[in-house]
Amino acid sequence: MPERPRPEDALDALRTELAAAAVRPRTAGATLRDAWPAFARFGRRRFATASTPDSDGLLFQYGTYAFSGRPMFTVDLTRQFGIGSDEDEHDHYVQVHCEFRYEPAPDLDALESFGSWYFHDADENLDEWFAAMANRLGPLLLDRTPCETDLYEETL
Template sequence: MTLHPAEAVRLLDEELASVRGPGPARTEEVWHAFLRFADRPFTVPDAPEADGLLVQYGTYAFDGPRAFTLDLVRQFETCDGDGDHAHYDQVHCELRFAPTPELEALGAFDAWCFRDSGDDLAACTGALTSRPSWAVIRALTPTAVRTYRERV
């Protein structure tokens, strides 16, 4: 069954709820919940880069104190009535951490994966989790996890 992108935040929240116990989930647990969400089929236009994944991290102060942020994003293209590109909807799973020297030393990073353009999800995620930075991030427990949808 394919799903509509409007359902994406709810479905991501359901996946995240499955890894929450009495305490906050570790990054590795949130990552696996996000991968289950990333593997779900959604209705998107039949076009390259209509359904993509973005992983990005860095230390920022966007809307409060500085924090190391790991942002796991699924992006869906939306077309208008004529079939032309209208906008993208991005569903974010944002993990925030206290900015330690070890995390700040990781710098900033971003990587995209588009299965509808021929990228292999397992290869993309394997390339990410084999990075030395992932060994630092994966065992940490975020201070906050936030999900939201953004039109870009």
């Protein structure tokens, strides 16, 4: 079995998947229809994490938030890794985010907010989770051009 990449390499792995789909964060033109398959490929790729249900998770969420100072409807595709200490205890989380931000609009506000987690090694069906989240995107979000996109990593 090939060696799994480290969580520290996740941001570059997602960047590579997005680039292969011609999605370049902070540039105009890319939609979720372009990015979703790239995120799914990234989400299926396993990383070198502990075999515990909370050490490798995917988060799909959307809603209107004011994280950058002004309200924006945001679709956030996230991968979260639980990182342990040298003593094998939980130390912190690392999250890799791919965000699509849209100007607020009545049709987006009508979606309200939503969030769903999937954790590898938790005996859930990943293909079913991806299909359910893709259904949440629907044509309203899949083909809408965002006014901002961002790709970043944070430690929690």
